[in-house]
Amino acid sequence: MSDVRICVDAMGGDEPAEVVLAGIEAALEADRSLTVLVAGPEDVVVPFCESHERAESLVAPDVITMEDDPINAVMTKRKSSIVLGCRAVKKGAADGFFSAGSTGAVTAAGTAYVTPFKADRDGKKTAIRPCLTNALPNRRGGLTVMCDMGANPDVEPWDMVRFAQMGAAYASCVLGVDEPSVGLLSNGTEEHKGSVFTQSCYPLMAEHVPGFAGNCEGGDITSGSVDVVVCNGFDGNIALKSIEGAAKFMMDELKAGMTANLKGKVAALLMRDMLRALKHKLSGDAKGGAILLGLRGVVMIGHGATSAEAVKNGTLACAEAVRGGLVERVRESMGLEA
Structure with missing residues (x-):
């Protein structure tokens, strides 16, 4: 596999930063050609990166929360992990960016800093x-x-x-x-x-x-x-x-039905592996997260209530999108100039 550098937002999501860092650690173990640029406050990212090979710190003192107005936060918190992560992609310091933070803020920052492709509309170049x-x-x-x-x-x-x-x-x-x-x-x-x-x-x-x-x-x-x-x-x-x-709802109802009596508990035991796979x-x-298509770089957004496994898979999926040339394929699908 080719070497890829992915920036990951250590402050993204509802879980503590330790959950994100555990996911980054797992991604580094799974992909030996991966380098992760870890964006977040100094006391969070520097100790982690000092103790992990192929992890580099991107100190971001500001934090955009789920409660912040997305556009206003991107404009005012310019040293946040989300903004600096998107700027790293724009500058070529990272090949892609993954965050489980505010969807609105990542979308706004990606649009502002990674920038979308432009297409002709009514004789003018307009951002898609x-x-x-x-x-x-x-x-x-x-x-x-x-x-x-x-x-x-x-x-x-x-x-x-x-x-x-x-x-x-x-x-x-x-x-x-x-x-x-x-x-x-x-x-x-x-x-x-x-x-x-x-x-x-x-x-x-x-x-x-x-x-x-x-x-x-x-x-x-x-x-x-x-x-x-x-x-x-x-x-x-x-x-x-x-x-x-x-x-x-279906999973909760199934769980309730299978724990209501002895017969249900026996059935749950027999179906344990299938139920785990379904969950x-x-x-x-x-899958790790969703991707913002149409930008001049790979930007992926994870679910706010994310897990270490989701961070791992989101980081790896981001790297694979880079290796697969997804951005170029998207540009070609719309017949746009580079």
Whole structure:
């Protein structure tokens, strides 16, 4: 494997910094070609980096919390781990950035410092909207790419075309899907279904998105009927949280049923390995996080309630996206100049 340097936000997430550091340590052990630039307060990152090979400190005295207004925090806390991490990618000091911190702040900092690609629109070069993307497990045993998952609540039809192009590039580059199929999230599969906005997106996507399969419904996010599901960030975030909530409800109900009596406890014992595998699959730890597509560098965002395992996998996934040339593949998918 080629050498890669990934910057990781030691202060990202709801858990203490020690959890993030444990994840970084595990990532370094798993990938001997990986160097991690650890961003955070001096008393957190310097002792860790001094005791670990291939770990370098990036001292960031400011911390952006989940309670901070994202845009204001990025503008005022310019020595935060999130801002300095994105600036490290911009300057070439790091090949990618991973944070389990505020999604809004990472999106704002990535847009401001890593910067998005630009496309021609009405005779002018206009920055495209970065798209928050991840792959969710489906009933066919594979993964379905979903974008946008929350970065852009309000978009225009051409933004949806870009999301679709970038999502297809992700499916091809990261998941190895040849000629991925792309669905437009709507309230029915028929072409005439959907809101006025969705109906305005349909013809543009049909013309400009290779593999466009028409409208798809919410159930198709987990059915595996299409490889990529495209929506605006408002709908995408609601759909994602609904899926996560339903999965948690089912796991809680299953656990309650299996601990209610002796018969249930015996069944739980027999099904222990299967239940653990299901919990791991639904938790998201195996994937590590979502990626902001459309930037001139790799920026990944982990779940706030992250674990050491999720930090490890997010850091490794960030490195693999760099090695796989994902940024270049995304640029090519939209036909943009370098």
